[in-house]
Structure formats: C-alpha cells, structure tokens
Amino acid sequence: MSPEDDLLSSVLSAYHLRAGVYGSPRFCGAWQHSTTGMHRGAFHLVGTGGAWFHTRQQAEPIRLEPGDLVVLPHDAWHMLSAGPVLHGEDSIPIQEGDGPYTVMVCGFFEFELGDKNPILDALPEVLVITYREGGRALAALGELMMAETDGSSVGTRTVLDKLADTLFVMVVRFYVNGLSEQRGVLAALADERLRRALAAMHRKPGADWTLESLAQEAGMSRSNFSQHFAAVVGSTPINYLTRWRMIQAELALRKPRVSVAAVAEQMGYETEAAFRKAFKRVHGIGPGAIKRWLKERMP
Template sequence: MDRLSSLLAIFQPEAKRVRSLALTGRTAITVSAQLNVLYLVDNITTGSAAVQIEQSVYPIHEQTLIWLPQGCSHDIITEQAITLTQIEISFGDIIENPLLQALPPAVSITPDKDESELHTFFQMMLKEAQAQRCGHNAVLNRLAEVLLIKALRHLMSSKQVETGLLGGLSDPKLAKAITAMHQNPAQAWTLGSLAQQAGMSRTSFSQGFKVVVGLTPMDYLTYWRMQIARQQLQNGRLSIDEIGSQLGYQSETAFRRAFRRTIGTPPGQFKRNKLFTAQV
C-alpha cells in the first residue's frame, strides 16, 4: 500500500453535495461550509474572479481547481459572468484527519496536460448528482476520492506544503517510515527500526522528522494509533480491549492511558458520546 492509499483507507471521502453555480457580473456571494469544498471553474469571461477567506484573496481562473480543505466560510467575488462546479466532501473532521491540519486555507491547482481529466471528473460528478440514478452515491464517492488523490499528488509533487504530515509524505525518506507506521500500527516500532525504514541514522531521522512533521516519530506513532482508535470506537463494533490489542498495546490499561493522554477523554466516555450522537 502506498503513502496516500494508507491514509485513504482510514479517511474515506464522501461526496455530500454537487451542484453548478452560475454567477452574473459583479456578484459576491457568501458560502458557509463545514466540509471540504472543491470548485472547478468551468467558464469565465474576461475579467477577474476570486475566492476570499477573511482578508486573504485567492484569484481563480478558467479550468482551475480550488480546494478549501478547512471547511470555512468564504466569499466568491466576480466582475464578470462565471460558471463553477461546487463539490462538498466529507473527509474526516479536521481534528481527526492529520492531512487536513497541515493544509493551507485554500489550494489552487491549474491542471497541466497530465491533469486535464479533472474537468471530466467534475462533469461526471455533476451529471451523477443531477440524474440520481441507481448507485449514484457510490459513484460520487469514488470520483471524490480520485479528485482528492489528484489534488494531494499535485501538492506533494509541487512541494506547496513542506511541513506537517503532507510535508513528511513529500519527503522520500520520511515517507517510508510514515507509511510503515500507517500500514502496521500494531508493530513494536522503535526509533531505530523506523530510522532503518527511512534509510537514515537515528539522529538524522529523529531530528528531520520532528522538524518536518512537528512531532517526534514515537509521538506521531501514538497520534496515528489514536486516530484509528477514534474511528473504531465510533464504529462501535470492537471492545476497548480489542482495539487496544489491535493497535499494539499489551494491556487495556496501557491503551486507556495513552488514549486519554492523547485525546483528552477516556475511551469509554468517547465511545458513549459518539454512539449517542449517532443515535440522535
């Protein structure tokens, strides 16, 4: 499993809404969004258009993909007629998803010749949403996953994000250690064994990991295990002891202690709260 697939296996995107927006000249609309939002500018006449988040302005151009990963309210401002396809995607809560934490408020991607099919994917999603045919939700979710993969690939190859988890995944050596933790969270990893995965000395690996990712390798391993634990507790299918065992903890007490230290609440209380919220 590669470095992105290991993440998407945990944080599976779900398309919540797909629609077309046609704005006339000299228009400003405010969009209140709690989820990831992606825009593809289908058509724009001469003039300027932009997405504004608080005091920051992000120009948009025809055939440009705009990704707002933080789920924030924003304004779309245009001087001329413009048509956009808007997609809202659930990709995990920002607190739960380490990828979202590292991303800027807005990401602009202008497809090159290898990414020209982005427009096709947006149009396919728009048609599926409008037609409401059998299985359309499954199709929308798979296409949403493709769009996110392409956006993340672009960010890694262009090195627009140099810190956080995405920065670590963009580093060929650090990515090997991160992917190893993602794929085998229950393994009894040590600083030495992770450094060996990265092909680095213990000192260079430890220092480089902390500078880029923002956590020590062992702290990140605990963090990743707890993100998996959060999802499994929310699913409610496994006991607390079973979850701890699957994540490499030798006792339920050790797992409970690590969970409370990292998340801030005991796993039993977290599970009860999530199940109650789901029922409501």
C-alpha cells in the same frame, strides 16, 4: 503498488474522507457567490464562462477561466464574482438574463474524525489550480464532472459525490508533488525515506516499533531519522506513532462487539491501563466513552 506508494490512500481512508457536490450554479450579470460558513472544506470548479476569486489571503482577486479549480480546506472567507470589484460581502445569485453565463460545480469535503487529522493541518488556507497546472488527469476529471451535471441520468448524485471524493484525493496529490520546504505529514509523503517509515507504522501500528527499528525502515541513522522526522512532520516519530495508533483504536472501538482490552492488545499495549492513558491523552476522552456513546445510539 508498494505500501509506501499507496500511503496517501491509507491516510485519507483512515480519517474517513467524505466529499460531495451540492450544486452546479449558473450565474449571469453582476453575480457574487460564496459558501463561507459551511464549517467544512469547499471547492469550486469553473465549467464555462469565467469568474473572479476573492480571498483575504490575496491582495488582488484572481481571474478564473474554464477548468480552473479553487479549494478551501479550512472554510476560509472567499467570494467568486462576475467582476474584479465586489459589491459588499453578500452573495448575489443572479441566474437569469441575457448572459454571458458562468457555470460551476461546487462541492465540499470533510472527515468523519473532524479536525483531529494531519491532512487538513498540512493543507494551506487556499489552493488555486489552473486547468494547465492540474494536468491531463485532473482536467479530464473536471470535464467529467461538468458533463455529469448536464445530464439527468439515474444515479447522477452518487456519481458526482464519488467524483468529488476522487477530486479531493487528486488535489492532495497535486499539492504533495509540488511541495518543497513545507512541513507536516503531506511533506513527509513527498520524502522517500520518511515515506517508508510512515508506511511501516501505518501497515503494522501494533508492532513493537522503536526509534531504532523505524530508522532502519527509513534507511537512516537513529539520530538523523529522529531529527529529520521532527523537522518535516513537526512531531517526534514515537508521538506520531502513538497518535496513529489512537486513530486506529478509535475506529476499532466503533465496532459494537470489540472490547477495549482487545483493541489495547491490537495496538501493541501490554496493559489496558497504559492504552487507556494514551487514548485519553490523544482524544481528550477515555475509550470507554466511545463505547458508551455507541451503546446509547443503538436501538
């Protein structure tokens, strides 16, 4: 696999994706269920039965069948329910009765670096992926998650959290493959020329990149590359490179024995002062604040 083909993995890992399953609720009767207010992304996978999905983004509720998946990257208001009409906006967790029952897998995802990443910025408020649309791999993953919730084997929680991590990556990949006129870093991953330039920046963030050398990586003229990159990503190539360097720098600075000067050199800055200025412009605090925070946390 080439570096540009695995670019999505490098972006996700750089921002420290963390995903997990918090439950597999079983409902019947006139139930309603929402996880709005968790302050992190959420997903709901329908295992058996069915549900109606309500959001502010759609005028009418959407009927969900077994295997259908909804993803809410920005904690948008939502409600899943037994019927198309809601009874207020509070959850009604009816879990006992004669049925029929609806069983779901519900989970979350978040990034260690919070909202300072382009992945969440590029995702819509709501994603609905039906069993048919998701393809065989996503369907098989959903079935595996449902099967795991039915068992009581050792390590079930760990397995489910790992599967949730994989689920989010596959959802992002599904979204990237369906992009047309979208903007953001995910749209750039779907563009072969921009993907090559991004892969080069991600692979060697501290290299002496110029607009000319990045355009060469993309196989474009400097002016066409600059305009195309800005139109798709919403940022100039150099600004994107600076932001990527500062994300890598923050991760490096979290290591106790790594100095600010060493990270500055690693990120390609000739002076520590220039690095400190760029770091504060991107993160809002200086690199020394990161080191002090880590020192305070150490026993």
